[in-house]
Amino acid sequence: MRQLLFLLPLSTFILLAAYFGLGLTKDPGLIPSALIGKPAPKFDLPSLMPGEKGINEHDFKGRVSIINVFASWCVPCLAEHPIWMQIHNNTSIPIYGIAWKDKRESTMRWLEKHGNPYVRIGYDPLNVFGIEWGVYGAPETYIVDKTGRIRFKHVGPIFPGLWQSQIFPLVEKIRAEK
Amino acid sequence: MTVELGHFTLILAFVFSITQAAFGFAGAAAQRVDWINAAKIAALVQFLFTTLAFAALTYAYVTSDFSVRNVFENSHTLKPLIYKISGVWGNHEGSMLLWVLVLALFGAAVASFGGKLPSTLRARVLGVQALIGIAFLAFILVTSNPFERIVPAPLDGQGLNPLLQDPGLALHPPILYVGYVGFSVAFSFAIAALIEGNIDTSWARWVRPWTLLAWSFLTGGIALGSWWAYYELGWGGWWYWDPVENASLMPWLVGTALLHSSIVVEKRNSLKSWTILLSILTFALSLIGTFLVRSGVLTSVHTFATDPDRGVFILGILCLAIGGGLTLYAWRAPHIKGGRLFQPISREGGVLLNNLLLTTAAATVFLGTIYPLVLEVFNGSKISVGPPYFNATFVPLMTPLIAALAVGPLLGWKRGDIAGALSRLKATAATAITVFIFVAWTAGQNSVWAAFGIFLGVWLAGGVITELAKKIGLGQRSPMESWRRLLKISRSSWGMSLAHFGLAVFIIGATGLSFWKEEKIVLMQPAETAEIGDYRVTFNGVRDQNGPNYIARQAVFTVEHEDKEKFNMTAEKRRYPVSQQETTEAGIKNGWLEDLYIVIGTNDKKNGQTVRIYLMPLVGWIWMGVLIMVFGGLFSLTDRRFRIGVPEREEIAGPAPAE
Known part of the structure; x- marks a missing residue:
C-alpha cells in the first residue's frame, strides 16, 4: 500500500505528459470548415465604435477581404496583432475585425494601446457572429473573395511565416480571379 | 570566424x-x-x-x-x-x-x-x-x-x-534563469541520494545553500518581471496571472516548500522522502516553465518560439528528467528509513502545514494554467480562466498560511506549546485588531476585506518581532543580556525573520493596491485639468521627441498636490520604425504611500488626448517587501556554516524558558 503512494507522483506525471503530447500533435489551424467555398453566412453587427457604421455580409462583396475574430482577453490575438498592423500599413487589403465575447471598453482600450489595423469592427459580445460562422475560439481568420464566398479559414494566431508562405499568395491568387 | x-x-x-x-x-x-x-x-x-x-x-x-x-x-x-x-x-x-x-x-x-x-x-x-x-x-x-x-x-x-x-527586462532573464536552473542542483542531489539510497541530515545541509540561492534569485527574477509589467505595459497592474507569470510562480511555491522542509531534514532528520519529492517537483516545474514558454503551447508577449519540432524535443527532455526522476523515486524512496516522529503541534508540524498549503496552491495555479490547454486538446476551444479563478483559489489558501506563519516559528521542535505561543502573540493580536478596526472604519464601507488583508500583514510582522523578542529574552532577561543575545543571533535566523517580515510588507502592499486603486480615463485638451484623489493634473500638450531608434510622442503634465508643491510629469508613446511597433512609457511619480501613474492613448485634434490616470496606493510596498525577502535569503546564505560547511552550533536561544 505504501509503495502505491510513492507511485502517485509518477502516474500523475504520465497522465499530464500524455495530454501535452496529444496537444502537440494537433495543429489547431487545421480544423476543416464546412463553410469553405460557400457564401458568407448572414449576420448584422453594430460597430464597436459608437456612432459608426456596423458590418454585415454584404460589406465583403467587390473586394477580397480578411475577417479577423479577436478579443482583448485573448493572448494569442496579441501575438498575431503585429502582423495585422503590418498588413494594414503596407497593403490595401481591408481587414474587418469582430470584437468577440468582450466588453466594449476593454476592446477599445486594447486597440488604443496596440493600434487599430481594422477598417471596421463589428461588436459581438453575445457570440451572434460566432454561431453563424462557426467560430471555435479567438483568434480566427477568414478570407472572403469578391463574390462574397469564404475561401480560407484559420483557427489560432497567424505568424509572419504562415502569412508569407500561404495566406498572402492565396490572397494574391484570389485577387487575380475574374 | x-x-x-x-x-x-x-x-x-x-x-x-x-x-x-x-x-x-x-x-x-x-x-x-x-x-x-x-x-x-x-x-x-x-x-x-x-x-x-x-x-x-x-x-x-x-x-x-x-x-x-x-x-x-x-x-x-x-x-x-x-x-x-x-x-x-x-x-x-x-x-x-x-x-x-x-x-x-x-x-x-x-x-x-x-x-x-x-x-x-x-x-x-x-x-x-x-x-x-x-x-x-x-x-x-x-x-x-x-x-x-x-x-x-x-x-x-x-x-x-x-x-x-528596457533595463528591467534586460536583467530579468539572467536572474530568473539563475533561479530556475539553480533548482537543478537540488534535483541532482535528490537523484544522487536516491541512487545511493541514503539521505540524512548532512545531505540536507549540502542541499540547503543551493536551494536558498536559487530561491533568492527566482524571487528577485519574478519581482523584476512584475515591476517591468507595472511600469512598461501601462495597464496599471503588477500581476496578471498570465501563463508565463504562473510558469515562474509554480516553481517558486514548491521551491519555498522545499526550502522549509529541508530545514526539518537537517534539524530533525524527518520528512525525508517528502523533501526528495519536493526537490524533483521544483525542478520539474522549472523545466515545465521553460517548456510552456518555449514550445508554442502557449503564445504570449513573452514567447520567443513557436515550433512543434522544438516542442517534441523539450517534451522528450521533460519526460526523461521528470519521468526518470519520479520512477527512481517510486522505486527507491519507499526504502528510505522513516524519520523521527513529531506531534502535529510542533515546529515540524508548522512546516508540514506550510508545505501542504504551498503545494496545494501550486497545484491550483497549475490547473488554472493548463486547464485551458487540456480543453484545447479535447475540443479545440481556446479559453482563458483568468484572474477570477486564481483570486478565488489562491487567496483562501494563502490566508491560513500567513495566519499560521506568525505562530510556527514560536513553536518548539518535536512538541510545541500552542498556548504559550499564542499568549506571546497577545500584543500582536491587539495591534492587528486595532489596525483592522481603524482601517475598516476610516476607509469606507466595502473595506472589510482590505482591512483583513492589512490585518494579516500586521499580524505576521508582529509575529516576526515577537519571535525575535522571545529569542533574546526581551523583558525576561536584563537589557544587557538581551543585547548580547541579539548580537549572537545567527545570520540564517536573521534571514528567516527578514524574509517573513518582507512577506508582511508585501501583503500590505498587494492588499492596498487591489482594493484602493483609483482609475480615471479622460479626454483632455491642452490646459484642461483632471482631479484624482488629492491631485490636480493639468495637461500642457504634446511634443515630439526622437530617441536612438524610436520616435516618441510625449505628453507633459503639471501636477499639484493639496499640500505639496507642483511637479511635472511626462508620459510617452514610442514608435519603433524598424519593427513598426509601439510601446507605452507611463509617467510614474513614486511615493511612500502611493504612486501617481499616467498613460496616454490616442490623440486627435478634435476630441483631444486620451489620458488614463491611476492612483496606486501602497504599490511600492509590493517590491520593497520582495526586496526584503530576497535580502533575507542572501543574508542567510552568508551564515558561517554555509561558508565553511561546519555543522551548526546549538541554537542560541535554546529551549523556551518556563512560563
Whole structure:
C-alpha cells in the first residue's frame, strides 16, 4: 500500500505528459470548415465604435477581404496583432475585425494601446457572429473573395511565416480571379 | 570566424558533458578516485567552453554581425549597446544558450565548492547535472543553433521587440534563469541520494545553500518581471496571472516548500522522502516553465518560439528528467528509513502545514494554467480562466498560511506549546485588531476585506518581532543580556525573520493596491485639468521627441498636490520604425504611500488626448517587501556554516524558558 503512494507522483506525471503530447500533435489551424467555398453566412453587427457604421455580409462583396475574430482577453490575438498592423500599413487589403465575447471598453482600450489595423469592427459580445460562422475560439481568420464566398479559414494566431508562405499568395491568387 | 569558433566550442561543451556524466556515474559505482576527479575536471572544462560559446555570440551581437541569422533577426545597428547585449538572450536560441551557461556554472560551482561532500555523492551529483546539460546542449545544437549563418549577409537587422528594450527586462532573464536552473542542483542531489539510497541530515545541509540561492534569485527574477509589467505595459497592474507569470510562480511555491522542509531534514532528520519529492517537483516545474514558454503551447508577449519540432524535443527532455526522476523515486524512496516522529503541534508540524498549503496552491495555479490547454486538446476551444479563478483559489489558501506563519516559528521542535505561543502573540493580536478596526472604519464601507488583508500583514510582522523578542529574552532577561543575545543571533535566523517580515510588507502592499486603486480615463485638451484623489493634473500638450531608434510622442503634465508643491510629469508613446511597433512609457511619480501613474492613448485634434490616470496606493510596498525577502535569503546564505560547511552550533536561544 505504501509503495502505491510513492507511485502517485509518477502516474500523475504520465497522465499530464500524455495530454501535452496529444496537444502537440494537433495543429489547431487545421480544423476543416464546412463553410469553405460557400457564401458568407448572414449576420448584422453594430460597430464597436459608437456612432459608426456596423458590418454585415454584404460589406465583403467587390473586394477580397480578411475577417479577423479577436478579443482583448485573448493572448494569442496579441501575438498575431503585429502582423495585422503590418498588413494594414503596407497593403490595401481591408481587414474587418469582430470584437468577440468582450466588453466594449476593454476592446477599445486594447486597440488604443496596440493600434487599430481594422477598417471596421463589428461588436459581438453575445457570440451572434460566432454561431453563424462557426467560430471555435479567438483568434480566427477568414478570407472572403469578391463574390462574397469564404475561401480560407484559420483557427489560432497567424505568424509572419504562415502569412508569407500561404495566406498572402492565396490572397494574391484570389485577387487575380475574374 | 569567431562565430564558427563559438559553434565549435559549444560542440566541445557537449562532448565534455558526456565525459562528465560517464566518469561521474562510473567513478561513483567503481569507487575510483581518478574517475571521480575526471568528472570534476570535465565539469570545469564544460563550463569554460560554454562560456566561450556564449562570449562568441555576444561578440557577434556587439559587432552587429548580420551574417548570423540570430543577430539579423533580433538586433539592429541603431540599438543602444546594452540592448545589443541583452538581445543575446532576448530570443529563443540565445536564451537557451544562457540557460545552459547557468547550468554549467552551477555544475562548476558544485565541482569547485563541493570539496567536503562525500566523493561518491559529489560524483553522482555532477553526473546528473551533466545529463541535464547533455539534453539541453543537444537541443540547442539540433533544433536551435544560434550560430547559423545567412548568405548573403543583410545590411541591417530586424531589431528586437521594443517591449524587450528596457533595463528591467534586460536583467530579468539572467536572474530568473539563475533561479530556475539553480533548482537543478537540488534535483541532482535528490537523484544522487536516491541512487545511493541514503539521505540524512548532512545531505540536507549540502542541499540547503543551493536551494536558498536559487530561491533568492527566482524571487528577485519574478519581482523584476512584475515591476517591468507595472511600469512598461501601462495597464496599471503588477500581476496578471498570465501563463508565463504562473510558469515562474509554480516553481517558486514548491521551491519555498522545499526550502522549509529541508530545514526539518537537517534539524530533525524527518520528512525525508517528502523533501526528495519536493526537490524533483521544483525542478520539474522549472523545466515545465521553460517548456510552456518555449514550445508554442502557449503564445504570449513573452514567447520567443513557436515550433512543434522544438516542442517534441523539450517534451522528450521533460519526460526523461521528470519521468526518470519520479520512477527512481517510486522505486527507491519507499526504502528510505522513516524519520523521527513529531506531534502535529510542533515546529515540524508548522512546516508540514506550510508545505501542504504551498503545494496545494501550486497545484491550483497549475490547473488554472493548463486547464485551458487540456480543453484545447479535447475540443479545440481556446479559453482563458483568468484572474477570477486564481483570486478565488489562491487567496483562501494563502490566508491560513500567513495566519499560521506568525505562530510556527514560536513553536518548539518535536512538541510545541500552542498556548504559550499564542499568549506571546497577545500584543500582536491587539495591534492587528486595532489596525483592522481603524482601517475598516476610516476607509469606507466595502473595506472589510482590505482591512483583513492589512490585518494579516500586521499580524505576521508582529509575529516576526515577537519571535525575535522571545529569542533574546526581551523583558525576561536584563537589557544587557538581551543585547548580547541579539548580537549572537545567527545570520540564517536573521534571514528567516527578514524574509517573513518582507512577506508582511508585501501583503500590505498587494492588499492596498487591489482594493484602493483609483482609475480615471479622460479626454483632455491642452490646459484642461483632471482631479484624482488629492491631485490636480493639468495637461500642457504634446511634443515630439526622437530617441536612438524610436520616435516618441510625449505628453507633459503639471501636477499639484493639496499640500505639496507642483511637479511635472511626462508620459510617452514610442514608435519603433524598424519593427513598426509601439510601446507605452507611463509617467510614474513614486511615493511612500502611493504612486501617481499616467498613460496616454490616442490623440486627435478634435476630441483631444486620451489620458488614463491611476492612483496606486501602497504599490511600492509590493517590491520593497520582495526586496526584503530576497535580502533575507542572501543574508542567510552568508551564515558561517554555509561558508565553511561546519555543522551548526546549538541554537542560541535554546529551549523556551518556563512560563
